[in-house]
Amino acid sequence: MSALPVFAGCRILVVGDVMLDRYWFGDVHRISPEAPVPVLKVNRVDERPGGAANVARNIAALGAEATLLSVVGNDEAGLCLEKLLGQHGNLTALLHRDPSVSTIIKLRAIAQQQQLLRIDFETPPSHEVLNAALEDYRVQLPLADVVILSDYGKGGLAHIAQMIQMARDAGKPVLVDPKGEDYARYQGATLLTPNRSEFRQVAGGWRDEAELNVKAQSLRANLQLDALLVTRSEDGMSLYRADDVQHEPTHTREVFDVSGAGDTVIATLAVMLAAGADLPDAMRIANRAAGIVVGKLGTAVVSREEIVKDMEG
Template sequence: MKLPSFDKARVLVVGDVMLDRYWFGDVTRISPEAPVPVLKVSKVEERPGGAANVARNITSLGAHCTLLSVVGVDEAGDCLQRLLTEQGGVEAMLHRDDSISTIVKLRAIARHQQLLRIDFETPPSHEVLNAKLADFHAKLPFADVVILSDYGKGGLAHIAEMIKAARSAGKPVLVDPKGDDYARYQGATLLTPNRSEFRDVAGSWKNEDELTAKAQKLRAELKLEALLVTRSEEGMSLFREQDVLHEPTHAREVFDVSGAGDTVIATLAVMLASGAGMADAVRIANRAAGVVVGKLGTAVVSREEILEDMGS
């Protein structure tokens, strides 16, 4: 297939943003204070995470992205705003909530191995979430596709209303779900749970037929057009009323799977916003995921990397 042009695609992303901080260094000794390794930090990196990583993947592909989210009135929030503007060209509308701290995930890494992750987070206030909802209604007419990126951090309290408004406006809604209650995602166009997330909701399965039955039952219950289950080394499976499409993993070295789901939903949205059909969107998203798992940490994929992968 020929890759469509992405430069006119416009995607609206709403969800939980976070700042991913990486402390890189070496471990050469154990602490005398406790039986733990001592990491001597030699480099610090900061990257947009969560829904901000989804947004960055969209602009990396060459499409346009508006991001709506909530951060604290703090240094991490300032850093996130700056990174999105400088690195990605994302139109980042980050509401500031002085009652919370910006979500930060701090990872300590030695020789490409993660030693420890420390999370800082508090849910946003209702007043700020209401202001974000008003922005959503204002920005909706200018979007081709909507992504709701749920990391379970409280930023999508109005998700049912957002889905209803977007679908009423004729906009496809793609949801990256969290938790075990999917009722709030009812009426979305597409849900993209990973294998373990789907198992938490639908229960385990013994074979492909059982998986298909469970997926189609959930898809029908939630009134979805499609359900995409990303299955790690088993590829990804798209369940629609009329068919099931399975895309196998493209064999390559897996370096880091963190953020791969962000790349998948971003690529799906850009493909659909560019006029591609659902099946082609899934095939290209699968290739994009195969590229990004070869990178360390939350990372992005470019259109050129996908073209290169298609030619290999």
């Protein structure tokens, strides 16, 4: 691929678990007298959309149109998330408020660019709110070029099997970022994008590349997927389809923070497919985007301009 497609006008529907990534940055100069733990003197607080919200933010940063469908609590963190997402003109956030839950927060304490601690706040959404979200999905589906189901295992995708079936019936490619050990609910998706450890959790370990290929193709066939993409950190990415296997080596660069890299990968794949690219080309560009984003601290995004510059470099 010599040139990057134009993503303006590409429409991606993102459904999944959203969260607020909150960062406390500061300095550590002493150990607490109360317990053998460092004392962090906070000098800066940063907040960013996380989970499926970070996927949508990555789509918007690439210049495509993102519609995000999810559930938040009726609380300060939910309002904060709404406000952050509202800063992107090409991102529409349809967030159902569930007063019975708290918006998911991942709080990270960071000193000298090292994470000291992460604290999670979360409760699963109610059945009624999930049913309302499914109705929104029914309405939004015909407007999308590609669908992303971003599963963080927090309960927001209880209807995922039905959502995949609806997308396939509508002729829409559906990309799934999976979680947990039960992949049966992802059956029939166009593409599944587990990372290496997530894939190992489901398929078991492997001794060599040949055994990995057998396990990947077996999982792809059993789940009736068009393709399976395993992201493998420093070993790049591997794309498994019925007729072939393609491997894309990683672009060597300094790794600063891998959090959110999977969000960037699936967002880039979706906009590439929506722009008419084939899967191998989409994988190559997603691999470049991941290489750029791991050089940034925290959940971050990659712009189309950064990818173009990286291709020229």
